[in-house]
Amino acid sequence: MLIPDFTYYRPITLKEAIRLLEEKNDSVLMAGGTDLLVEIKKGLRNHENVISLSKIEVLKIISENDHEIFIGAGITHNELITSPIISANLPALADAASKIGSHQVRNTGTIGGNLCTAASCCDTAPILLALNARLEIADTTGVRTMPLKDFFVFNKKTILKKGEIVTRIIIPRLNEETGAHYEKFGLREAGSISVVSAAAMVKLHEGTVTDACIVIGAVAPQPKISYAATRLLKDKKVSDLFESSPVLDEIGEAAAGDSVPIDDIRGGAKYRRDILKVLTRRAIVKAIGFAETKRN
Ligand SMILES: Cc1cc2nc3c(=O)[nH]c(=O)nc-3n(C[C@H](O)[C@H](O)[C@H](O)COP(=O)(O)OP(=O)(O)OC[C@H]3O[C@@H](n4cnc5c(N)ncnc54)[C@H](O)[C@@H]3O)c2cc1C
Incomplete structure (x- = not known):
């Protein structure tokens, strides 16, 4: 089956992505597309407008401060595995990412997409929940954070509302022992x-x-x-x-x-x-x- 036609947008700023998401009818975000495109191809969903997050640099940053590690939602599973910050501070997350799919899927699929698909079997959520992670979410009104434990509502259903983008995953540093x-x-x-x-x-x-x-x-x-x-x-x-x-x-x-x-x-x-x-x-x-x- 062929993928049905849609209009494809590739904004380079978060602000532009939020605006497109708000303005365009029947719009959906795409990060790596490893879940979304499969579902569109299978006819499980269809969208007039697809807004890619792949060119938005702020979603591709891993950083740290004295208390927390910050992972951009657009970080791929292979980027998690190879990140020195993640290996040094959150090796269990790098290990979980290494158990996802194939090398090709890990090269394209993102941590944000993995969480937002919200499949009960997704591999990054259990370890992130155990590590007491929070999500940063942006929309036209600003940015808020919430505990990951309150994000999932049901299989493939989250609390995300139309117009919202997950921007970062925030994980407290692990204490000694x-x-x-x-x-x-x-x-x-x-x-x-x-x-x-x-x-x-x-x-x-x-x-x-x-x-x-x-x-x-x-x-x-x-x-x-x-x-x-x-x-x-x-x-x-x-x-x-x-x-x-x-x-x-x-x-x-x-x-x-x-x-x-x-x-x-x-x-x-x-x-x-x-x-x-x-x-x-x-x-x-x-x-x-x-x-x-x-x-x-
Ligand atoms: C062959 C194959 C094997 C796989 N194996 C595994 C596996 O072993 N374990 C596993 O957990 N998963 C697996 N997956 C599923 C998939 O690869 C992962 O869930 C991946 O992390 C999805 O990320 P993505 O960037 O491709 O998401 P996309 O497909 O781009 O997006 C998925 C959903 O999330 C939304 N979304 C994406 N980013 C954001 C954001 N920042 N804010 C708001 N919404 C957003 C999209 O609108 C869409 O609804 C597999 C998939 C394939 C095709």
């Missing part, structure tokens, strides 16, 4: 979307988990924090959190209890819950490993 990790299970080693995923963030102090966040992906309409698993993990002794320990089993069960997986061609609901327990345990053990490495 804090580690994070993302685990993905797909049906192939590479190039497949998540059937189940889990992310963990842990902060340690004197052998105890003093703060944590567990996020589950592809097992609910949107990636979501498992508050039950997170509560259970807090205040636990690290010595009780070894692979297959009863405490970790209980936390894995809690994560599965917060999931509402579907049955589909890639896996049944029970299968997904069982995999989720394993991934949750693994993500926690690896996050603890990273936190301990930072202390040493």
Whole structure:
């Protein structure tokens, strides 16, 4: 099937993109187009006007200050993987990006597009939620920020309103003795979307988990924090959190209890819950490993 005709705009400033989005009828933003063009080609959506973000330089900047890391929404997955700022400060995010699709998809697909598509199986959201990320959103009235945890409404649905553009993802710097990790299970080693995923963030102090966040992906309409698993993990002794320990089993069960997986061609609901327990345990053990490495 051929892609239907549309008018294509390639603004070079954010202001111009916002204006076009506001003015043009039936307009849509395109970053890398790896989700949008596939959906248009399949006939799942159609738009008269497509506004590309690819020439807007401010969306392609990764920067940092003493407290936070700022990632432009137009940064591609491969740019995340190769960024010295991301490798030094948020290696778990670079690792999650490396698990996305193929090299070609990672070269074109962006972090902003990944979040705005809001597929329950998207690979950057779980780790960004675990890292307590916020989004910067711009429109004709100015710029606002909001927690990523309030962004997703349902599968492929966000709180974004017509005329709004996600401009940056803002992530607090990890404190000492804090580690994070993302685990993905797909049906192939590479190039497949998540059937189940889990992310963990842990902060340690004197052998105890003093703060944590567990996020589950592809097992609910949107990636979501498992508050039950997170509560259970807090205040636990690290010595009780070894692979297959009863405490970790209980936390894995809690994560599965917060999931509402579907049955589909890639896996049944029970299968997904069982995999989720394993991934949750693994993500926690690896996050603890990273936190301990930072202390040493
Ligand atoms: C073969 C293949 C394999 C894939 N594998 C994976 C995978 O393993 N894991 C995974 O998570 N995804 C995967 N994807 C999906 C896709 O590549 C990613 O979600 C990618 O990050 C989307 O980014 P994009 O820049 O291409 O988004 P686009 O397609 O350009 O846009 C997606 C949506 O987001 C909106 N949008 C984009 N940027 C903004 C912005 N800044 N502000 C507001 N709205 C915006 C667009 O309007 C559109 O609705 C795969 C896709 C393909 C084709």
